[in-house]
Amino acid sequence: MALFYRKALLCVSVLIVLSVILLYAGWLASTHETAFLPGENSDINWFYGIEPPDQQQGDKVFVLNSGETSQPITFDFLVSTEERYPYTSFIVNLSDPQDVSDLVDLSVYSRVSFRVKCEPKNILVFALYTYVDNVTKLAKPETYRVNLDFLTCNKQSSKISFELTDLDSADWWLERYGLAYTDRTADLRRAHGFSINNSLQSPRGSRSRIEISDLVLVSENYSYFWCSVAITVVAWLALAYFFMRLYVQEKIRRAKEQINTNRPLIAYQKLSIKQQSDDPKSALLSHIAVEYINPEINIESTAVTLGTTRTKINKLLKAELGLTFTAYVNKLRLAEAARLLIEEEHLSVKQIALGVGFANVTYFNVLFKKEYGCAPKTFRLNSFRAPET
Numbered sequence: 482m483a484l485f486y487r488k489a490l491l492c493v494s495v496l497i498v499l500s501v502i503l504l505y506a507g508w509l510a511s512t513h514e515t516a517f518l519p520g521e522n523s524d525i526n527w528f529y530g531i532e533p534p535d536q537q538q539g540d541k542v543f544v545l546n547s548g549e550t551s552q553p554i555t556f557d558f559l560v561s562t563e564e565r566y567p568y569t570s571f572i573v574n575l576s577d578p579q580d581v582s583d584l585v586d587l588s589v590y591s592r593v594s595f596r597v598k599c600e601p602k603n604i605l606v607f608a609l610y611t612y613v614d615n616v617t618k619l620a621k622p623e624t625y626r627v628n629l630d631f632l633t634c635n636k637q638s639s640k641i642s643f644e645l646t647d648l649d650s651a652d653w654w655l656e657r658y659g660l661a662y663t664d665r666t667a668d669l670r671r672a673h674g675f676s677i678n679n680s681l682q683s684p685r686g687s688r689s690r691i692e693i694s695d696l697v698l699v700s701e702n703y704s705y706f707w708c709s710v711a712i713t714v715v716a717w718l719a720l721a722y723f724f725m726r727l728y729v730q731e732k733i734r735r736a737k738e739q740i741n742t743n744r745p746l747i748a749y750q751k752l753s754i755k756q757q758s759d760d761p762k763s764a765l766l767s768h769i770a771v772e773y774i775n776p777e778i779n780i781e782s783t784a785v786t787l788g789t790t791r792t793k794i795n796k797l798l799k800a801e802l803g804l805t806f807t808a809y810v811n812k813l814r815l816a817e818a819a820r821l822l823i824e825e826e827h828l829s830v831k832q833i834a835l836g837v838g839f840a841n842v843t844y845f846n847v848l849f850k851k852e853y854g855c856a857p858k859t860f861r862l863n864s865f866r867a868p869e870t
Contacts, residue, residue: 485727485728485731489724492720492724493720496716496717496720499716500713500716500717503709503712503713504706504709504710504713506709507705507706507707507708507709507710508706508709510705510706510709511701511702511703511704511705511706512699512700512701513699513700513701513702514594514697514698514699514700515590515697515698515699515700516695516696516697517548517573517696517697517698518548518551518552518553518554518694518695518696519548519549519550519551519552520547520548520549520550521549521550525575525585525698526575527573527574527575527674528549528574528577529544529547529548529549529554529571529572529573529574530572530574531544531556531569531570531571531572532568532569532570532572532676532678533568533569538561538564539559539560539561539562539563539564539567540558540559540560540561540564540567540568540569540679541558541559541569542556542557542558542569542570542571543556543557543558543559543688544556544571545557548693548696552694552695552696553596553692553693553694553695554571554691554692554693554694554696555690555691555692555693556571556690556691557688557689557690557691558571558679558683558688558689558691559686559687559688559689560679560683560684560685560686560689561685561686562685562686566681567679567681567683567685568678568679569678569679570608570676570677570678570679571676571677571678571691571693572674572675572676573674573675573676573696574673574674575587575672575673575674575675576672576673576674578619578673579619580619581612581619581671584612584670584671584672584673585671585672585673586669586670586671586672587645587669587670587672587698588669588670589700590645590669590698590699590700591644591645591646591699591700591701592642592643592644592645592698592699593607593642593643593645593675593696593697593698593699594640594641594642594643594695594696594697594698594699595640595641595693595694595695595696595697596638596639596640596641596693596694596695597632597634597638597639597641597677597691597692597693597694598634598635598636598637598638598639598691598692599634599635599636599689599690599691599692600635600636600689600690601635601636601684601689602633602634602635602636603633603634603635603679603683603684603689603691604631604632604633604680604682604683605631605632605633605634605677605678605679605680605683605691606629606630606631606632606677606678606679606680607629607630607631607632607641607643607648607675607676607677607678608627608628608629608651608675608676608678609627609628609629609645609648609667609672609674609675610622610625610626610627610672610673610674610675610676611625611626611628611667611668611669611671611672611673612625612626612668612671612672612673613625613626613658613660613668616658616660622673624658625673626650626654626667626668627650627651627654628648628649628650628651628665628667629648629649629651630643630647630648630649631680634691638692638694640695642699645667645669646666646667646669648667649665650664650665650666650667677691677693729855729859729863730863732853732854732855732859732860732863735853735854761787761789761793761797762797762801764787765783765787765789765794765797765798766801768783768786768787769783769806769809769810769813770813773810773813773814773837773838774814774817774836774837774838775838776835776838776839776840778810778838779806779807780794780795780806780807783806791806794806810838811848812852813837814837814838814839814845815837815848815849815852815853817837818833818834818837818845818849818857819849819853819860821833821836821837822857822860822861823861826861830842830846830857830858830861833857834846834857845857
């Protein structure tokens with residue numbers, strides 16, 4: 482069995498490695514990233530814009546790199562100290578719509594992700610702009626729904642990710658256009674773009690630098706991952722079934738080896754029946770060979786029948802076979818039971834157990850499994866199906 486267990490351990494180890502690779506591949510396949518940067522290589526057509534566009538007021542945006550030909554996007558903004566609600570914005574426009582159908586469908590994406598660093602430390606706003614029926618005017622950006630969230634950044638680059646469905650509508654926008662505060666869901670099928678804006682907690686009166694890199698939209702389809710899980714489960718079940726069969730076959734092989742080992746006992750038993758000798762050893766073996774099928778046989782009754790003592794009986798059996806009286810009787814019974822299980826298919830396990838001298842079938846099953854490594858029914862089933870090796 483040691484060789485069997487070594488092979489099983491090797492196969493399990495290999496399958497563990499393959500399972501990890503398959504699950505990892507399924508996970509990777511379940512997530513797809515659509516990169517924005519640089520813009521000229523992106524699968525999504527976009528162009529940038531800034532607010533305020535005229536740069537005449539105190540709030541200003543200075544674009545150092547737009548991200549259209551190289552990344553990262555880099556821009557400075559100056560927030561006025563005089564404005565009550567200062568506003569600056571770097572906008573990624575996904576469309577220049579002349580019709581609603583020109584708007585971009587982002588419903589296939591689950592989140593937007595990017596790396597950002599700021600100097601000095603800053604609190605910014607990420608905003609998504611989408612179309613709303615009976616409210617939005619295509620040529621007026623301020624009429625698009627604003628769904629937003631906040632982010633903190635500093636001079637150490639950090640990765641930011643926003644779930645598109647978790648972005649919350651701005652209360653001020655809902656109030657401006659007379660929409661209920663409960664109407665907070667963006668229509669991702671009709672998106673205009675998104676932006677990075679200052680917040681009311683951004684530094685004022687001095688230029689702040691923002692750097693955006695690795696800007697991507699992420700789509701997720703976990704059917705690939707669950708498919709890899711299903712394949713992995715099937716592979717493990719197949720391996721378990723395969724090794725269960727091998728295990729049973731190995732047990733049967735060992736059981737048959739044990740039967741071959743016990744054959745000298747059977748031969749000795751049959752020889753002992755024919756022996757007619759006054760020799761105590763021959764008399765003892767002949768008696769056991771005849772009476773072992775008797776459930777009542779025991780060392781005391783045998784000693785009385787043969788006119789000897791328990792001690793002498795055990796001494797003779799130990800010297801001759803290396804077994805005690807009970808062990809020898811059970812050995813004969815189990816060897817005969819194994820033969821009958823193979824050769825007498827019409828007999829039930831219970832009939833065989835009782836026929837070889839066991840009064841208790843459960844006890845027979847326990848001893849048989851201990852002797853041959855498997856239950857009698859398993860031994861019989863596989864003895865008929867498994868070829869001799």
